[in-house]
Amino acid sequence: MLWVYTHNGVAMPRPRKTRFIQWDTPVRYYKPQGIPLADLVETVLPLDGLEALRLADAEGMEQDEAAKLMGISRSTFSRLIAEARGAVATALTRGWALRIDGGPVEVGSGGRGCRRRRARCQDMADKPEETKRSEQPDGHQDDG
DSSP, X not given: XXXXXXXXXXXXXXXXXXXXXXXXXXXXXXXXXXXXXXXXXXXEEOHHHHHHXXXXXXXXXXXXXXXXXXXXXXXXXXXXXXXHHHHHHHHHHHTOEEEEOOSSEEESSOSHHHHHTHHXXXXXXXSOHHHHHHBOTTSOBOOO
């Protein structure tokens, strides 16, 4: 059976499920150096897309594990990361600004993954920001 959501008799898409992200980025724009932001075309990377990129590419998590952490299905995670990679690739190859904003997200440790991984989430929360950025997955420090 097909369910159609309506509002005042008009068919609407199904409401998006909230995605849990572990942190909110302090940086909202990336752009080519030397070109004023006002002169650039911009593309948007939603916060949930950035979190998907972080979990899959920066943390090296499997899609099943990352999807559980965000409180979404694996197929939704797969679509989300494909869209995020597309937005980043478009911005980089065309010289556009990348604005990080929006998406149905809840920031903090409310996701299913943090309840199961309370120690890991707490460890990340306790580390200074510089350490989080410089640590490599194999435990070695970045040289610069």
